[in-house]
Amino acid sequence: MAFCRETADGLEVSVRATPKGGRDALDGVSQLSDGRDVLKIRVRAAPEDGTATAAVAKVLAGAAGVAPSAVRLASGATARLKVFRISGDAARLRATLEAAVAAL
Secondary structure, three states: OOOOOEOOOOEEEEEEEOOOOOHHHHHHEOOOOOOOEEEEEEEEOOOOOOOOHHHHHHHHHHHHHOOHHHEEEEOOOOOOOOEEEEEEOHHHHHHHHHHHHHHH
């Protein structure tokens, strides 16, 4: 899937976050107006003091099957569009995320 890209130490994932979304969950894959794919994640947390970003990272970690400490924000701290880096085996991480999205 085009929302993620393999790196030397894991995976880079493009995310569109929806704070105050009513639940903490993956919400599918969407294509932006510029053609990029993003993984949509909604969280209950409000976008205050990084709480929503931390909640998005936790949902992403659960979907990837890794500890939350393996997920770190690469860009987009205050934006809806964020890039996260997940440390680990890129092929396994990609397969796990693709399976999580397919199960929606």
